[in-house]
Amino acid sequence: MRASRILQAVEAHAEGEPGRVITGGMPLLRGNSVFEKMQDMAANHDDIRLSMLREPRGNPGLCGNAIVPPCHPEADAGFIIFEQTEYPPMSGSNTICVVTVLLETGIVPMTEPVTELVLEAPAGLIRVRADCRDGKVTRVAFRNVPAFAVHLDAQVEVAGLGTVSVDVAWGGMFFVLAGAERLGVALDADNGAEIVRVSEAIRHAAAEQLPVVHPENPEITGPTITNLWGAPVAEGTHGRGAITISTGPFNPERPQDASGILDRSPCGTGTCAKMAVLHARGLLGIGQDYVNAGPLGTTFTGRIVEETQVGPYKAIVPTLSGQGWIYGLSSYTLDPSDPFPAGYTVGDMW
Numbered sequence: 313m314r315a316s317r318i319l320q321a322v323e324a325h326a327e328g329e330p331g332r333v334i335t336g337g338m339p340l341l342r343g344n345s346v347f348e349k350m351q352d353m354a355a356n357h358d359d360i361r362l363s364m365l366r367e368p369r370g371n372p373g374l375c376g377n378a379i380v381p382p383c384h385p386e387a388d389a390g391f392i393i394f395e396q397t398e399y400p401p402m403s404g405s406n407t408i409c410v411v412t413v414l415l416e417t418g419i420v421p422m423t424e425p426v427t428e429l430v431l432e433a434p435a436g437l438i439r440v441r442a443d444c445r446d447g448k449v450t451r452v453a454f455r456n457v458p459a460f461a462v463h464l465d466a467q468v469e470v471a472g473l474g475t476v477s478v479d480v481a482w483g484g485m486f487f488v489l490a491g492a493e494r495l496g497v498a499l500d501a502d503n504g505a506e507i508v509r510v511s512e513a514i515r516h517a518a519a520e521q522l523p524v525v526h527p528e529n530p531e532i533t534g535p536t537i538t539n540l541w542g543a544p545v546a547e548g549t550h551g552r553g554a555i556t557i558s559t560g561p562f563n564p565e566r567p568q569d570a571s572g573i574l575d576r577s578p579c580g581t582g583t584c585a586k587m588a589v590l591h592a593r594g595l596l597g598i599g600q601d602y603v604n605a606g607p608l609g610t611t612f613t614g615r616i617v618e619e620t621q622v623g624p625y626k627a628i629v630p631t632l633s634g635q636g637w638i639y640g641l642s643s644y645t646l647d648p649s650d651p652f653p654a655g656y657t658v659g660d661m662w
């Protein structure tokens with residue numbers, strides 16, 4: 313065997329959403345913050361993201377994370393999140409996978425019954441409280457970056473759908489949100505293909521007609537991801553959502569070919585964006601739990617702990633909690649003669 317690269321990874325999922333965590337073998341990344349290290353990875357080592365997420369080492373449903381040394385003096389670890397078409401500044405399911413891996417593999421020491429740690433995500437510092445029992449992380453709760461709504465009930469013209477009323481909000485990523493019932497789209501997991509087609513058309517239209525920029529970091533733009541939400545169906549929940557993650561470019565000439573994948577979890581950043589919209593409409597207050605269900609029926613619990621301001625926007629500080637599970641340990645090699653060092657995609661499943 314020959315290997316010009318060997319990456320060690322711990323395979324984990326958070327409430328169903330897979331988040332591969334690279335724990336060893338990353339090149340040294342340059343930067344004075346994890347955001348800058350993320351930019352260095354995007355500019356100079358994007359082949360690592362592509363090779364981890366695409367075939368033959370990955371699949372369309374996979375997200376990834378690279379553990380990196382933090383730059384902020386308060387942080388215990390840094391992590392760069394990478395997904396099929398972007399490097400999200402923050403991610404709920406990935407944070408839960410990273411915390412589970414850091415503590416269950418001993419990279420950060422675990423203290424039972426509660427371990428507190430600080431992570432540096434590209435979006436900023438994330439304070440984490442992990443419940444731990446018998447060496448297992450049984451719940452991860454974190455204080456997210458402030459979430460805010462930028463547009464409420466904005467109208468976009470969407471190819472094939474006509475005028476659609478949407479909200480645009482930041483919850484660590486910029487989401488375009490739309491009510492599934494008004495669109496006549498069933499939010500069931502087995503309707504995933506239709507959810508993806510409709511969501512990708514809405515995302516494309518919103519990115520063109522309602523472009524947004526984070527007031528504190530002009531390099532963060534959107535919307536890049538879609539949240540089709542619906543009324544709760546399970547007891548003890550307050551809402552449900554189907555989040556579509558793009559897996560390729562959208563061609564408005566051929567909307568039927570849109571490629572994307574449903575977040576298998578209720579999406580942490582999508583839940584926080586939804587909470588920001590509800591709060592802006594006066595429908596969710598400080599201290600109230602918001603239990604959001606995803607396509608598998610699993611839940612994340614959000615709660616608004618504070619109100620704040622981000623640039624011109626009224627914002628909330630949300631906490632989010634859920635659980636992660638490790639399901640494998642892997643080493644990924646790259647033979648220098650491999651014709652596909654960045655992996656590949658084929659149109660039958662991408």
Ligand SMILES: O=C(O)[C@H]1NCC[C@@H]1O
Nearest residue numbers: 403404405575579580581
């Ligand atoms: O939970 C989240 O926030 C994420 N899950 C995959 C897509 C988002 O990054």
